[in-house]
Amino acid sequence: MLLPVPWLERVAQVPGKAxxxxxVLLYLAAIRKSAEVRFSQSTLRRFRTSRDASYDALRRLSAAGLVHVAKSPGRSPVVTLLDADGRRLVVL
Known part of the structure; x- marks a missing residue:
């Protein structure tokens, strides 16, 4: 996977654990070869990030237009990585 450096530069400007x-989201996207990934509790544990910090980061990334988060009750959120124009990030 080619690293989307402009996307990472924008993410680096977001406070907190963004x-x-x-x-972590880029890692999951590379494995799945998709801009859409499920952000599970096991992922949080594997990368040693608390649930509260991770969900705060997702909220901030969403507010910055870097991701779209689809939530369903009782399910892990599905996160779509977005480019600067709000389209799905191309994952190669």
Whole structure:
């Protein structure tokens, strides 16, 4: 996967654990070869990020237009990585 450096630069400007969570999201996207990933509790544990910090980072990334978060009750959120124009980030 080619690293989307402009996307990472924008993520780095978001406060809190946004960069940490952004890197995890890129990792998941590379594995799945898709800009849409499920952000599960096991992922949080694996990368040693608390649930509260991760969900705060997702909220901030969403507010910055870097991701779209689809939530369903009782399910892990599905996160779509977005480019600067609000389209799905191309994951190669």
């Amino acid at each position: 960069l940490h969570v952004g890197i």
